Amino acid sequence: MKETKHLLSEFEAPSKEQWREAAEQLLKGKPFDKIMKRMTPEGIELEPIFWRDVLDDLPSADSLPGFDGYLRGTTAGGYQSKIWEIAQELPYGTPEEFNRAAREDLMRGQTALNVILDVASLRGVDPDGAIPGEVGACGISLACLEDFRTALREIVPTAIGMHFRSGCAGLSVASMFFAWAREQGADLKDLSGSFGMDPLAVRAAAGGLPISLGNLLDEMAVLTRYCAGQAPSMKAIGVSTLPYHQAGASAVEELCVALATGADYLQAMSERGIEIDDAARQTRFSLAIGPNFFMEIAKIRAARMLWAKVVEAFGGGEEAQKITLHARTGLYNKTQTDPYVNLLRTTTEALSGVIAGVDSLCVGTFDETTRLPDTFGRRIARNTQIILQEECELTAVADPAGGSWAIEWLTAQVAEKAWAFFQEIEAKGGMAASLKAGLIQDRIGRTAAEQDRQLNQRRISLVGTNVYPNVEESPLDPRVPRYEDLRDARALEIENRRVGLDEKADDAVMEALGRIPGAEVDGLVDAVIAAVEAGATTGELTRALRGDADPDEATKPLRATRLSSRYEGLRAAAADFAEQTGRRPLIFLVNLGPLRRHKPRADFTRSFFETGGFEVLSPSGFEQAEEAVAALAESSAGIAVVCGTDEDYAERFTVFAEAIKAELPEIRLVLAGHPGEQEAAFREAGMDDYIFVKSDNYETNRQYLEGLGVL
Numbered sequence: 248m249k250e251t252k253h254l255l256s257e258f259e260a261p262s263k264e265q266w267r268e269a270a271e272q273l274l275k276g277k278p279f280d281k282i283m284k285r286m287t288p289e290g291i292e293l294e295p296i297f298w299r300d301v302l303d304d305l306p307s308a309d310s311l312p313g314f315d316g317y318l319r320g321t322t323a324g325g326y327q328s329k330i331w332e333i334a335q336e337l338p339y340g341t342p343e344e345f346n347r348a349a350r351e352d353l354m355r356g357q358t359a360l361n362v363i364l365d366v367a368s369l370r371g372v373d374p375d376g377a378i379p380g381e382v383g384a385c386g387i388s389l390a391c392l393e394d395f396r397t398a399l400r401e402i403v404p405t406a407i408g409m410h411f412r413s414g415c416a417g418l419s420v421a422s423m424f425f426a427w428a429r430e431q432g433a434d435l436k437d438l439s440g441s442f443g444m445d446p447l448a449v450r451a452a453a454g455g456l457p458i459s460l461g462n463l464l465d466e467m468a469v470l471t472r473y474c475a476g477q478a479p480s481m482k483a484i485g486v487s488t489l490p491y492h493q494a495g496a497s498a499v500e501e502l503c504v505a506l507a508t509g510a511d512y513l514q515a516m517s518e519r520g521i522e523i524d525d526a527a528r529q530t531r532f533s534l535a536i537g538p539n540f541f542m543e544i545a546k547i548r549a550a551r552m553l554w555a556k557v558v559e560a561f562g563g564g565e566e567a568q569k570i571t572l573h574a575r576t577g578l579y580n581k582t583q584t585d586p587y588v589n590l591l592r593t594t595t596e597a598l599s600g601v602i603a604g605v606d607s608l609c610v611g612t613f614d615e616t617t618r619l620p621d622t623f624g625r626r627i628a629r630n631t632q633i634i635l636q637e638e639c640e641l642t643a644v645a646d647p648a649g650g651s652w653a654i655e656w657l658t659a660q661v662a663e664k665a666w667a668f669f670q671e672i673e674a675k676g677g678m679a680a681s682l683k684a685g686l687i688q689d690r691i692g693r694t695a696a697e698q699d700r701q702l703n704q705r706r707i708s709l710v711g712t713n714v715y716p717n718v719e720e721s722p723l724d725p726r727v728p729r730y731e732d733l734r735d736a737r738a739l740e741i742e743n744r745r746v747g748l749d750e751k752a753d754d755a756v757m758e759a760l761g762r763i764p765g766a767e768v769d770g771l772v773d774a775v776i777a778a779v780e781a782g783a784t785t786g787e788l789t790r791a792l793r794g795d796a797d798p799d800e801a802t803k804p805l806r807a808t809r810l811s812s813r814y815e816g817l818r819a820a821a822a823d824f825a826e827q828t829g830r831r832p833l834i835f836l837v838n839l840g841p842l843r844r845h846k847p848r849a850d851f852t853r854s855f856f857e858t859g860g861f862e863v864l865s866p867s868g869f870e871q872a873e874e875a876v877a878a879l880a881e882s883s884a885g886i887a888v889v890c891g892t893d894e895d896y897a898e899r900f901t902v903f904a905e906a907i908k909a910e911l912p913e914i915r916l917v918l919a920g921h922p923g924e925q926e927a928a929f930r931e932a933g934m935d936d937y938i939f940v941k942s943d944n945y946e947t948n949r950q951y952l953e954g955l956g957v958l
Contacts, residue, residue: 263298266296267279270283270295283295287497287539287542288497288498288694288697288698289497289498289499289500289542289661289664290497290499290664291660291661291664293657297652297656298652301652301655301656302652302655302656305655305656305659307552307655307658308650308655312324312325312645312646312649313645316551316552316555316556317551317552317569317570318548318658319645319646319649320645320646321551321569321570323645324645325604325642325644325645325646326604326642326643326645327642327643327645329606330636331605331607331608331636332358332359332408332606332607332608333356333358333359333607333629333632333636334359334360334361334573334607334609335352335361335609335610335625335628335629336361336363337349337352337360337361337362337387337625338363338386338387338615338619338620339383339387339619340382340383340384340386340728340733341383341387341388341733342387342388342389342394342395342398343397345362345387345398346397346398346399346400346401346402348625349398349399349402350400350401350402351622352625352629353402353407355626355629356629356630356632356633357629358407358408359407359408359409359410359440359607360402360409360440361410361412361609362387362398362410362412363385363386363387363412364386364387364388364389364411364412364413364414364416365381365382365385365386365387365388366380366381366382366384366385366386367382367384367388367390368386368389368416368420368785369413369414369415369449370415370416370457371415371416371419371785371786371788371789371793372785372786372789373390373738373741373786373787374388374390374738374740375737375738375741375742376786377734377738379730379734380730380731380734381730382730382733382734382737382738383728383730383733383734383737384730388733388737389420389423389785390741390784390785390786391741391744391779391782391783391784391785392423392426392427392430392780392782394423395423395424395426395427396427396430399427403431404427404428404431404433404438405433405434405437405438405439408440408441408607409438409439409440409481410440410441410573410607411424411440411441411442411443412443412445412487412533413442413443413444413485414444414445414446414448414449415449415456415457415458415463416444416785416789417442417443417444417466417467418444418466418469418771418772418775419775419785419788419789419792420442421442421470421473421474421481421772422772422778422779422788423779423785424442425478425772426776426779426780429776430780435477435478435481436477436480437480438480439480439481440480440481440482441482441483441485441531441571441573442474442481442482442483442485443485443487443531443533444466444467444470444483444485445484445485445486445487445508446463446464446467447511447678447679447682448485448486448488448489448490448508450679450682450799450802451490451504451682451687451688451802451804451805452490452493452804452807454801454802454803455798455799455800455801455802455804456799457793457799458793458796458797458798458799459796459797459798459799459800460679460799462796462797464516465519467483467484467512467515467516468515468516468520469768469771470483471483471516471526471529472520472521472525472768472769475525475528475529477772479528482529482531482571483529484526484529484530484531485530485532485533486505486508486509486512486530486531486532486533487532487533488501488502488504488505488533488534488535489533489535489575489577489578490805490807491504491687492534492535492537492577492579493535493577493578493579493805493807493808494688494691494692494805494807494808495691495692495694495695495698495806495808495810496691496695497694498539498542498543498545498546498661499661499665499668500668500690500691500694501534501535501546502534502546502549502550502553502661502665503665503666503668503669504672504678504687505534505554506553506554506557506665506669507669507672507673507677507678507681508678509530509554509557510557510561510669510673510677510678511677511679512526512530513526513527513530514561514677516529523558523561523563523567524563524564527558527561527563527567527568528566528567530571531572531573532550532554532570532572532573533573533574533575534546534547534572534574534575534605535574535576535577535578535579536574536575536576536596536597536599536600537577537580537596538577538592538596540595540598540599541599541653541654541657542657542661543599543600543603544599544602544603544648544654544657544658545603545657545658545660546603546661547572547574547600547603547604548603548604548646548658549658549659549661549662550570551569551570551572551604552658553662553665553666553669554568554570555568555569555570556666571606572604572606573605573606573607573609574600574603574605574607574608575608575609575610576592576593576596576597576609576610576611577596578615578616578809579808579810580592580709580809580811581611581615581616581809582616582709582711582712582809582811582815583616583617583722583723583811584711584716584717584720584814584815584818585711585712585715585720586613586614586616586617586723587613588711589611589614589615589616590613590627593610593611593613593628593631594631596610597610597632597635598635601632601635601641602641602647602648603648604646608632610628610629610631610632611628612624612625612627612628613627613628614723616809617722617723617725618723618724618725618726618727619726619727619728621726668690672686682802683800683802685802685803687805688802688803688804688805692806695806695808698810699810699813702945703943703944703945704941704942704943704944705940705944709811709814712810712811712814712815713814713944713945714858716818716854716857718818718831718857718860718861718862722822741784744782748782752781752782755781755782756778756781756782756783756787758781759774759777759780759781760783760787760788761791762774762777762778763775763778763788763791763792764794775788775791775792778791814858814859814945817858817859817860817945817948817949817952817958819860820860820952820957821859821860821861821952822860824957830862831860831861831862832860832861832862832885832951832952832955832957833861833862833863833864833882833883833884833886834856834862834863834864834884834886834951835864835866835878835879835882835884835886835888836849836852836853836863836864836865836866836887836888836889836890837869837875837879837887837888837889837890837903837907838865838866838867838868838869838890838891839868839869839889839890839891839895839896839900839903840868840870840891840892840895841868842868844868844891845890845891845892845895848890848891848892848919849865849890849919851919852919853865855938855942855944855947856948856951858944858948859945859947859949859951860948860952861951861952864882864884869903872899872902872903872905872907873906875906875907876906876907876910876911879907879911880910880911884914885914885915885954885955886914886915886951886954886955887907887911887914887915887917888919888938889903889904889916889917889918889919890919891919893920893923896918896920896922896925896929897925900918900925900929900932900934901928901929901932904916904929904932904933904934905932908933915935915936915954916933916934916935916936917935917936917937917938918934918936918937919937919939920937920939921937921939922934922937
């Protein structure tokens with residue numbers, strides 16, 4: 248047999264020391280650690296290269312999918328055992344619109360319904376009792392059984408997963424769904440999905456709850472017990488990190504609050520007589536996926552391992568330790584400017600989730616920060632997942648990230664830091680107590696502030712926002728309904744249904760509602776279902792269930808935002824200015840000398856100010872100050888930026904600055920670059936300001952727009 252020759256055996260592998268020495272030579276004296284290493288918002292210092300020996304201290308690196316704490320997945324076969332659900336959100340306000348989109352998308356590759364409710368439904372009020380702007384906002388208005396019939400028309404309840412994000416309204420939403428499913432002839436044991444009851448997420452986002460947390464946990468326990476017995480594949484408890492991600496939480500903070508919230512719910516369910524195994528199996532986690540590709544993979548992998556550890560500490564068995572994970576592409580890094588870039592962002596985020604091994608996934612539409620999606624937007628988002636399933640062969644490998652030196656190390660780092668913060672929260676009394684004390688809000692607030700600072704200084708980039716802006720783009724058509732009209736229409740529907748009830752039917756509703764307050768715990772869900780079947784509305788159910796329950800204590804809410812929102816405010820103000828005056832605010836570049844000398848700083852300056860919506864005029868280079876003064880005066884710009892080399896500045900800046908200020912004393916004169924030791928001399932000549940790579944890009948643009956009267 249011919250001997251196989253291994254070519255790599257002829258080369259000696261370089262050691263760490265040799266590699267670092269070669270890298271330092273290429274850096275030509277620049278500090279290795281500063282240039283080659285990077286600190287993440289999670290407080291993890293990333294190395295430029297990883298070596299096999301990082302696995303030596305990671306015993307979990309030898310684990311297998313489906314075993315050993317489930318780091319590598321909860322099943323041995325990964326997606327070969329069960330492929331992830333394509334669970335897209337359909338954020339339409341009326342049951343008719345929702346049904347139209349649902350039937351269309353389920354025929355084109357979507358495999359689960361992800362139902363998000365409007366503000367009124369989440370509050371447990373009927374449309375006619377809601378504040379204008381609450382009905383149809385952020386989700387579907389579901390006020391009675393008839394709405395479920397309309398929203399889910401021609402959909403087979405046992406054919407797909409049905410997931411609801413019910414917040415504090417889990418008991419009434421679940422009862423309406425069960426009533427509808429029974430009406431369709433379905434056995435509740437054959438249903439699959441979740442109800443996502445998550446009062447702590449509501450408290451974090453809104454700063455309060457409709458009734459006390461204790462009362463809501465009582466409702467959660469009732470629903471959990473019922474689902475565990477009657478519909479075991481419908482999960483009552485939700486743990487959503489979306490409000491925390493939307494406020495700027497790091498991956499470590501997001502994972503930590505998920506664990507702490509889940510632990511609070513396990514404790515609360517145990518105190519109400521529910522077995523830990525049942526409570527854990529009834530819990531579904533919903534994590535956001537951010538832009539850091541490898542960090543998000545590590546976060547999701549670490550979540551499986553750490554949740555198993557939490558459940559084990561409560562005494563849960565091995566099967567109960569298996570986490571159910573839904574993921575959704577985050578909103579924090581999505582932009583209204585250059586919105587089609589969001590297509591690329593969601594693609595990498597979806598890939599992170601799939602590689603990490605989620606059970607279900609929602610890919611947001613590219614325009615979700617601006618408007619309701621159309622067929623095109625939904626199709627692109629849905630097909631992102633279908634391509635990952637059908638064309639990328641990711642379903643053929645269990646835990647494709649497993650064994651990667653960098654990802655295994657990063658997973659361990661994320662797990663270690665999240666566990667440390669989790670222990671800190673537990674020491675303060677748990678998640679509910681930490682939210683009440685403001686511990687979570689303050690920590691996430693600091694992280695968000697640091698990300699804002701880095702964005703403003705362009706140390707982190709948002710393409711189309713603080714780098715590579717497209718100032719000529721046309722904004723998307725908002726395509727948002729008039730929520731006042733929607734509320735009036737839905738209120739009229741509910742009122743007409745009430746009027747349409749005959750006396751006998753109305754008596755049946757009242758009788759069914761009257762049974763709810765006195766129902767035994769084990770029979771409460773059946774009593775609510777009976778009221779739904781008789782015709783009771785969401786508002787009537789809420790009043791019957793909660794009566795005169797005390798409201799929750801107010802807490803500090805998280806500040807929901809997006810990274811790009813402040814920049815978008817600048818761009819919007821510049822656009823309004825252009826509409827009023829016929830032209831965007833102007834900046835004139837006083838370019839010194841030939842193109843090859845001024846171009847680098849002229850390009851930097853153009854990009855720097857177009858992020859604020861400025862129109863930047865960049866003429867050919869000037870040799871004489873008089874030419875520059877004449878062109879600047881003709882432009883009518885209120886700000887001039889001198890661009891050239893350091894040598895040009897030393898020789899010519901003073902001459903140009905004095906000439907400009909002599910003829911145009913009101914002009915704001917800016918230097919592109921750091922003046923160094925010549926700052927005093929340049930200021931005396933007329934320099935008002937300078938910009939360079941470390942300047943605060945957002946604040947500079949804001950101040951200049953304000954100075955021109957744009958803001």
